[in-house]
Amino acid sequence: MSYDVVIPSAGRPALGTLLAALAAGDGPGPGRVVVVDDRPRGAPGGLAGHVPAALAGRTLVLRGDGRGPAAARNRGWRACRAEWVAFLDDDVVVGADWPAALTADLAACGPRDGATQGTVRVPLPVGRRPTDWERNVAGLQDALWATADMAYRRRGVAATGGFDERFPRAYREDADLGLRVTAAGWGIVRGRREVAHPVGHAAWAVSVAKQAGNADDALMAALHGRHWRGRAAAPPGRRRAHLATSATGAAALVALGLRRRVG
Numbered sequence: 001m002s003y004d005v006v007i008p009s010a011g012r013p014a015l016g017t018l019l020a021a022l023a024a025g026d027g028p029g030p031g032r033v034v035v036v037d038d039r040p041r042g043a044p045g046g047l048a049g050h051v052p053a054a055l056a057g058r059t060l061v062l063r064g065d066g067r068g069p070a071a072a073r074n075r076g077w078r079a080c081r082a083e084w085v086a087f088l089d090d091d092v093v094v095g096a097d098w099p100a101a102l103t104a105d106l107a108a109c110g111p112r113d114g115a116t117q118g119t120v121r122v123p124l125p126v127g128r129r130p131t132d133w134e135r136n137v138a139g140l141q142d143a144l145w146a147t148a149d150m151a152y153r154r155r156g157v158a159a160t161g162g163f164d165e166r167f168p169r170a171y172r173e174d175a176d177l178g179l180r181v182t183a184a185g186w187g188i189v190r191g192r193r194e195v196a197h198p199v200g201h202a203a204w205a206v207s208v209a210k211q212a213g214n215a216d217d218a219l220m221a222a223l224h225g226r227h228w229r230g231r232a233a234a235p236p237g238r239r240r241a242h243l244a245t246s247a248t249g250a251a252a253l254v255a256l257g258l259r260r261r262v263g
Contacts, residue, residue, distance in 0.1 A: 001028075001084060001106035001107050002031055002084065003030055003031065003085065003086050003102065003151065004034065004080040004081065004084070004086070005030040005032075005034070005086045005088060006036065006086070006087050006088070007033070007036070007076070008064065008069045008072035008073055008089070009035055009037060009038060009090040010039055011039050011045075011047060012091050012200075014091045014093075014198075015047065015050045016049075017093070018090060018091075019035075019050055020052050021094045021095070022094065022099070023054035023055045024054070025094065027103050028100070028103050030099070031058065032060060032080060032081065032082065033051075033055055034059075034062060034079050034080060035050075035051070035059065035076075036062050036064040036076045037061060037063050037064055038064035038065075038067070038068070038069065038071075038072040039064075039066055040065070040066035041065050041066065048061050060079060062079060067165065067168070068168040069163075069169075069173060070164060070165045070166075070167045070168070071163070073147065077157055077162065078162075083153065084106055084153055084154065085151065085157065086102060087147045087150045089149075091197065092120070095194070097193075098193055098194075101192060102151065104192065104193075105118070105191030105192060105193055108189075108191070112185065113153075113189050114152060114153050114181050114182075114187060115145070115153065115178070115189075116150075116188070116191040117145060117146070117150055117151075117190055118150065118191050118193045118195055119149075119190070119192075119195075120140045120146055120194075121141065121195070121196050122141055122196075122197050122198075123196060124199070133199070134199045137197065137200075138199075144175065144232055144233045145175060145178030148195065148197055150174065152177075152181070153186070156184070156186050157181075160180045160181055160184055163177055166219060167216055169216060172216040172219070172234075175232040176223065179228065220232075
């Protein structure tokens with residue numbers, strides 16, 4: 001089963017570790033590895049330095065212009081030639097058996113299976129409760145069609161138009177593609193391969209960035225109807241909680257203003 005690998009990258013140091021693991025893995029390796037540099041145009045340096053010598057002859061580094069993972073993955077799979085395209089995030093950790101396990105998962109797919117999903121394991125801290133950010137990342141373990149490790153038939157992706165680039169964040173773009181692929185009559189099956197997804201550093205404004213995902217939820221409803229969550233097994237968003245928190249904060253400010261006037 002021929003496959004290529006596409007990795008959109010924001011330039012994380014983990015990219016080099018991932019590429020080295022792919023180069024040293026057991027079993028049939030990818031025909032081509034396409035790394036899409038998704039940093040903003042003008043970012044210093046390149047990503048070619050992350051490519052190990054063992055992969056140099058079959059690795060292509062493309063510019064993605066920082067337009068988000070949907071656009072970067074489209075740039076990547078359109079440069080592929082294999083029957084299957086395996087999408088990996090640049091911060092996952094693959095074991096030595098990943099290429100062999102992926103090959104077995106692809107071989108187990110039927111003719112109408114358009115994709116196979118790997119299992120994502122998120123290591124959480126021992127001895128303390130996980131933070132909100134850590135719990136958020138751990139949600140990848142139960143997510144359908146998470147492109148942290150997802151392999152699609154290239155012709156199935158091409159027939160459905162690829163990732164919708166109106167999703168600018170790493171949020172809902174994978175669910176949108178999964179819904180369109182299954183609506184086109186393709187099956188998506190669970191494979192046996194696994195990757196680890198360590199919890200990365202969270203910027204101070206991460207909660208604000210997550211709230212921006214409400215716009216993506218609204219786009220999903222416009223594209224797939226208001227019952228899309230059930231078909232994509234997507235948990236409710238945090239918009240209601242965000243609105244409740246905002247309303248509580250606004251009420252507190254109003255009450256404080258009234259007390260000051262009375263005083």
